[in-house]
Amino acid sequence: MTRSLTTRFASLMLLGLASPAAAAPIAHREVLPNGIVLLVAERPAVPIVAVRALVQAGAVHDPPDRAGLANLTGVLLTRGTTKRTGPELDSAIEFVGGSLEAGAGRDSIGASLRVLKPDLGLGLDLLSEVILSPTFPPDEVTRKIDEIQASIKRSEEDPGAVAARALARLVFPGHPYGLPVEGTRESVARLTRDDVVKFHRERFRPDATVVAVVGAVTVDEARREVLGRFGSWARPASPLPGVPTASAGREPREEVIPRDLTQATIMFGRQAIRQTDPDYFALVVASYVLGGGSASRLYTRVREEGGLAYSVYSYVSPSKYGSAFFVSAQTRIAEVPKVRTLLNAELARMTREPPSDAELSLAKAYLVGSFPLRLDTSAKVADFVSAIEELGLGLDYADRYKERVARVTAREVQRAAQRFFIPETFNRVVVGRTP
């Protein structure tokens, strides 16, 4: 691949980039009597259905000494229900060529179903079972804890993962976003089946749930099928528990993590703003000009002209209770100082002068124009609309986004840079040998 990272990060940046070409509603939305938000997008051409269910029970809800609890709960959903064992669930969905995966993110636990249209009934049976009546069998809990521990151990091989973990700790001190979704080896070792059962009982509730159904299905059909399986799920009387928004970070810090590798991974990061902040759209454009694509300043200076890196980019990463902005590059050991200098210089230049007309128009044209490509499959639409709903942005967010990005001026980009790109405000992590 020539630019694999650009492509990979596109999905992470989806919310930051998106805007539809057409003004037609992206999905039908209704609130079911028990509080579930149902989203339906009809895409009749291909006989498949993608369903995405999100429950506000992500890692941000982990108790302070139980990092990784949401993740463990998420991966255990498909490991046994009152009706089927884990292997039976696997066999049932795979026999029809479908897939059912569950796991946790920072803000929510998500389950994704993909089936051929004739298997939608079966798929929704399985999906509702894993959400509503997982049994968390003790031997499956033990097995998953062992697997998560092994995955955490193995991720120590991956300098990008090591750097991202260390940087999150520095960017979000004292907030759950500072801890890895999967937890740490110490915190995972403390988790018990009782924790999981309690977490599921307290956090899984219909008024914290979004179900997006996308594909060869009508609104009526989707409503009927979802109500038939989730309709009797009772809404608790208690209010939804809140989560504190990340407070401002402390003084920026730097960490060097030695690894015997041929490259060093350099990551800068700091807190930023969510989609609800008026400067957000200017920040997204600023980040694109700086390190968003293969016409960006970082790509041009560090890769094209310098030959210093294969991978160099920046991106905004907004979540429900906080946001961050990151810059990253991988380079050979000897060039670490030079790359750091370039990253700093390009960040600072963004604060000193507005982008050129050509840069601004390219960034805006790409961010607005590439939107239809990001919603070209049913699974992508299901992921998008459920995420929009979860973040409380409204189904018109895509239209607003397009309109707001199109209005961003060069001066606003510079102001956003002045607010977020001052080099001295970044936490820094380097993984690798340093020269």
Added chain:
Amino acid sequence: MRRALVVFLVPLLLGAPPARAADTVVAETLDNGLRVILLEDHRSPIVSFQVWYRVGSRNERRGATGIAHFLEHMMFKGTPTHGRGQFARIVEQNGGQDNAFTSQDVTSYFVNIAADKLDLVIELEADRMHNLLLDPKEIESERQVVIEERRTRTEDDPGGFLGEEVASIAFKAHPYGSPIIGWQEDITRITPEEIRAFYRTYYVPNNAMVVAVGDFRAGEVLERIKRRFGGIPRGAAPPPVLTVEPPPNGERRVVVRKQAELPIVYLAYHVPNQRSNDAAPLEVLSTILSGGRASRLYRYLVYERRLALEAGGDYSYFSIDPNLFWFWATAMPGQTPETLEKELLAQVERLKTEPVTDEELRRAKNQIEAAFVFQEDSIHRRASLLARFEVIGGYAQKDQFLAKIRAVTAADLVRVAGSWFPEDKKNVGILLPKP
């Protein structure tokens, strides 16, 4: 992906659009030999435009490995009409996404973009098919970028590193033994003259195909392609790859020590490609072994025995020349590579004597068929699949693929396992973590 470059095509194999009556592919070979394959898909106002060259690491000679991939990078470095970086810049300015990859057999470039921008892409692709600058200064700079890419993918990635070693011992004659990205010494040495000669030899219309799927009228687009590509002169027929890998005469084994957290074991056997009647059974076998959590290697090595963090099997159905069937597993902490190898081998041996169950066989066939339908949801993947089948002998082979899969019996699987997985001719790779 564990072995990104070595077995690049494998994960794409599962899935492709089924032949439906409504799908009318328009195919024509222009006078200059350019193959054009077009398929209308009017669901969204977008198009995937892809140019595939029939050249990959397979066409490289010893001492110049990695040249095909190096040239892929240079294809973004400009022509006299569109200077360095302009290709990506123009595509982004028009809201499009572009990238490229090099495999053992092909080099592929794609642009996904709004359908009304298609002429622009036709112009850009036609231009760089014939007018690439290949400025020596740019080559020197990009050489460093490619070496950084190699560091990321191979030198600093235990799985990628081991995969390269195993392929290199498995093939003693055929270029499939060389890494797609090339040996570092070769990347460092290759001269601009060699790259220029490689470009002139292989980037000719008679060695390329244009594949597009999207919201257009095929007849009109064909005329536009003829107008712009038709003037590019036909080149001499590129030299055929004549090397036939001699049959293995014994077991080959490589053990590498590297900074890593968990041991990895690879087993690889020489197998026939899609020209053989054994290809469809091998494809089914690969799905039975690693298609999901109900598959054999997961169920047994990961789930029941808890020996592996992950395990699977891979077959390259689309390989132009006969290639390898891979088995692989990453050990759980505390498990030895010896145990893992023994258990992987036991699974291989079991295939030779014990027919798979009817459920396993039906599940694998259903998974392969469903994946074909899922793939149809994306115009990019529809285009890629047409191209893949065209590379191995004609896009229409797509229509026979499922029939071949459906015809596979449990006895076929016992037979092909017996024929192609000889215990005394296996290739074994072990990665031992170095503390």
